Amino acid sequence: MAKAVFSGIRVAGVAGAVPRNTVNNLTDHEFCPVDDRKKIIALTKVATYRKAPAEICASDLCFAAAETLLSGLKRQPEEIDAIVFATITPDYRVPSTACVLQHRLNCSTSVVAYDISMGCSGYVVGLYNACSLIKGAGLKRVLLLAGDTQSKLCYAQDKNVVFILADGGTATLLEADAGADDIVVELMTDGSRFQNLYVPAGGFRRPSTDATREVREQPDGGMRSDDHLYMNGMEIFKFSVTDVVKTLAGFMEAEKLSSETVDHLFLHQANGFMNDKIAKKLKFPADKVPYTIEFYGNTGSASIPLTMAHRFSQGGPAGEGRCLVSGFGVGLSWGVARMSVKGVFAPPIVELG
Amino acid sequence: MDERIRELFATLLQVSPEHIKDQTSPASLERWDSIQHLIVVAGFEEEFGVDLDPEEAVEMFKDFATFKRIVLQRVEAGGGNRHG
Numbered sequence: 164m165a166k167a168v169f170s171g172i173r174v175a176g177v178a179g180a181v182p183r184n185t186v187n188n189l190t191d192h193e194f195c196p197v198d199d200r201k202k203i204i205a206l207t208k209v210a211t212y213r214k215a216p217a218e219i220c221a222s223d224l225c226f227a228a229a230e231t232l233l234s235g236l237k238r239q240p241e242e243i244d245a246i247v248f249a250t251i252t253p254d255y256r257v258p259s260t261a262c263v264l265q266h267r268l269n270c271s272t273s274v275v276a277y278d279i280s281m282g283c284s285g286y287v288v289g290l291y292n293a294c295s296l297i298k299g300a301g302l303k304r305v306l307l308l309a310g311d312t313q314s315k316l317c318y319a320q321d322k323n324v325v326f327i328l329a330d331g332g333t334a335t336l337l338e339a340d341a342g343a344d345d346i347v348v349e350l351m352t353d354g355s356r357f358q359n360l361y362v363p364a365g366g367f368r369r370p371s372t373d374a375t376r377e378v379r380e381q382p383d384g385g386m387r388s389d390d391h392l393y394m395n396g397m398e399i400f401k402f403s404v405t406d407v408v409k410t411l412a413g414f415m416e417a418e419k420l421s422s423e424t425v426d427h428l429f430l431h432q433a434n435g436f437m438n439d440k441i442a443k444k445l446k447f448p449a450d451k452v453p454y455t456i457e458f459y460g461n462t463g464s465a466s467i468p469l470t471m472a473h474r475f476s477q478g479g480p481a482g483e484g485r486c487l488v489s490g491f492g493v494g495l496s497w498g499v500a501r502m503s504v505k506g507v508f509a510p511p512i513v514e515l516g
Numbered sequence: 517m518d519e520r521i522r523e524l525f526a527t528l529l530q531v532s533p534e535h536i537k538d539q540t541s542p543a544s545l546e547r548w549d550s551i552q553h554l555i556v557v558a559g560f561e562e563e564f565g566v567d568l569d570p571e572e573a574v575e576m577f578k579d580f581a582t583f584k585r586i587v588l589q590r591v592e593a594g595g596g597n598r599h600g
Contacts, residue, residue: 198530202555323551384546396550397542397577404570436554440570 166349169294173340176508178232179333179472180224180310181213181459183514186329188212194320203326208435212329212460214314219516221252222260224332224465225308226267227513228472232334233268233306235510240269244302246276247292249285249309249464251493252316253278264308275302283431283492284350285309285464286333287500290488291348293337307335311463316362318378318387323396327434329460333468344503349414351406356495359398364389399492403437407491408444414499415445420487422447425501427474429488432456432466441489463492475509517591521584528559538581553577566590 186192188204188211195203204210215224225248233240246268248261255263261276270276275296281288286309293305310332317324364375375389387393415421422428428447430438435456442452455470462469467488484505491497526533531547542548548556557573560566568576568590576583 203551206551206555206558323549384549397553397574400550400554400570401574404574408570436558437570440573443567444570 164349165291165351166347167291167294169298169346169348171339171341171343172294172297172346173338173343174502174504174507175336175338176232176236177333177335177468177472177475177504178228178235178510178513179331179465179469180227180231180513180515181331181462181469182215182219182224183516184214184216185211186214188326192322192325195322199322203322206434206436207327208454208456209327209460211458213331215312215330216516219312219330220254221250221310221312221330221332222248222254222264224312224330224515225310225334226264226332227515228310228332229264229268229306229308229334231510231513232336232508236336236508238304238336241271243268243270243274243304243306245274245293245296245305246270247279247289247296247305247307248277249279249281249289249307250311251280251282251285251463252312261308281494281496282311282313282463283433283461283466284490284494284496284498286467287348287488287490287498288350288496289464290346290500290502291350291498294346294348297337297339303339305337307337309333309335309464309468311465313392313461313463316392318391321385321387321391323385323394324392327461328392329462331459331462331465331469333465333472335468346500346502347418348498348500349410350498351410351496353406353495356398356402357493359395359402359495360393360493362390362392400437402495403433403491404440404444406495407489407497408441410497411441411445411487411489411499415487418501420501422451424485425487426451426483426485427487428452429467429470429486431490431492432459432461432470433491434461464490469512471504472509473512475504475507476511517588518584521587522580524560524563525556525580525583528556536580538584539579541579542577550577560587564591
C-alpha cells in the first residue's frame with residue numbers, strides 16, 4: 164500500500180498565480196443556450212475562471228508563484244535542493260519543464276529537478292515525492308510546483324469541460340524541520356479506467372496527425388478532436404463519489420481523524436455539486452471545506468494549493484492548521500494527505516498577463 | 517406521483533414529456549447527458565427536499581424507470597416537499 168508517514172517536514176509556505184484573463188461562464192460560451200449556462204453555473208459553482216493566453220504556460224504561472232514565495236520567505240534560490248513539478252501541460256515533450264525552471268529560478272545546478280505527469284492528483288503525488296526526497300535522500304528544501312493550463316486541452320465547444328477546466332500555478336516550499344508534525348500521504352491508482360479522462364492522440368502511442376486534429380462528432384455524441392481532452396462525466400462523478408470517498412473515509416479512520424479534529428478539508432476543486440456530495444459523505448460542515456471553484460474553476464494539479472493560498476492569504480481562519488487534502492483525476496489516480504499548515508506563509512495570489 | 521416525476525424530469529431536461537418513457541435512457545435521449553443528469557438530480561433534490569446519495573445519482577443514469585424508482589423510494593422514505 165502506497166501510504167507513507169513523513170516526520171520532520173514543515174510546510175513553510177504556499178503561493179499561487181493565475182492568468183489575469185477571466186472567462187465568464189454566463190456571458191461567454193455563446194455556443195450553449197443561456198438557460199443551460201445558468202444551470203451549469205448553479206450546478207458546478209463555476210461562475211468565472213482564469214484562462215491563459217497562448218504565450219502563458221503552466222510553468223510561467225508556477226514560476227511567478229515560486230518567485231513570490233521565495234522572496235516572501237526570504238529564501239535564496241541556491242537554498243533549494245529539489246524542484247518537483249506536477250503538471251499535465253508541460254512546456255515541451257522533452258525535457259522535463261522542471262529543468263527549465265531550475266535555470267529560470269537561478270537555482271543551483273546541484274538540484275534534482277523533474278516533472279510528474281499527473282493532473283488533479285498531482286499535488287498529493289508531488290507531496291509524496293517531495294517528502295520522500297527530504298526523508299529518503301536527506302534534502303533540506305524542496306520546491307513543489309503544481310500547475311496546469313488545462314483550458315488549452317479543451318475543445319472550445321465541449322460543454323463537459325469548457326465550463327470548468329481552468330488555468331493556475333502554485334509553489335509550495337517543504338523544509339526539513341525536526342519539530343514539525345507528521346505528513347501522512349496515501350496514493351491510489353487504477354489504470355484500467357484511464358480512458359474515462361484522457362487525450363486520445365498526440366503522444367507516441369497515437370501521434371497527432373491531420374486526422375486526429377479534425378473536430379468531429381465522437382461516439383459519445385460530443386464534438387471535439389482526438390487531440391482534445393475527453394471526459395466521461397458520469398464515470399468521473401462515480402469515481403469521485405465512491406472510490407475517492409472510500410479512500411478518504413478509510414484514511415480518516417486509520418488516522419483517527421474526524422470533522423471535529425480537522426480544521427480544513429481541501430478537496431481538489433472538481434466541481435461544486437460533486438465536492439458538496441463528498442464533503443457531506445464525510446460529514447464535514449461547509450465552513451471547513453474551502454472553495455475557490457467559483458472564481459478560479461478547476462485548475463488541475465494547482466487547485467488544492469491555490470485554494471490553500473487563497474484561504475490563508477485572505478486571512479482565513481487557520482485554526483490549528485490541521486489539514487486533510489485530497490486530489491483525484493486523470494490516471495485514474497487519487498490520493499489523500501494530512502498535513503499541518505500552522506504558521507504557513509501565504510502571499511496574495513499573483514495575476515499574470 | 518409517477519406523472520409528476522415524469523413532468524418534472526422533462527421540464528428540467530427541457531424536453532417534451534411525451535419523449536419520456538420508462539425505457540428512455542441516456543443512450544436513447546441525446547439531451548440526457550452526464551451534465552444534464554446532474555442538473556436534473558439537483559433539481560429533484562430541490563423540489564422534493566431530499567438529499568440523494570451520490571451512488572443513487574449514478575444509478576439513476578441508467579434509464580427513466582430506475583430514475584423514477586429511486587425518487588419514489590426516497591420521497592416515500594421521508595423526504596420533504598418544498599414546493600407543494
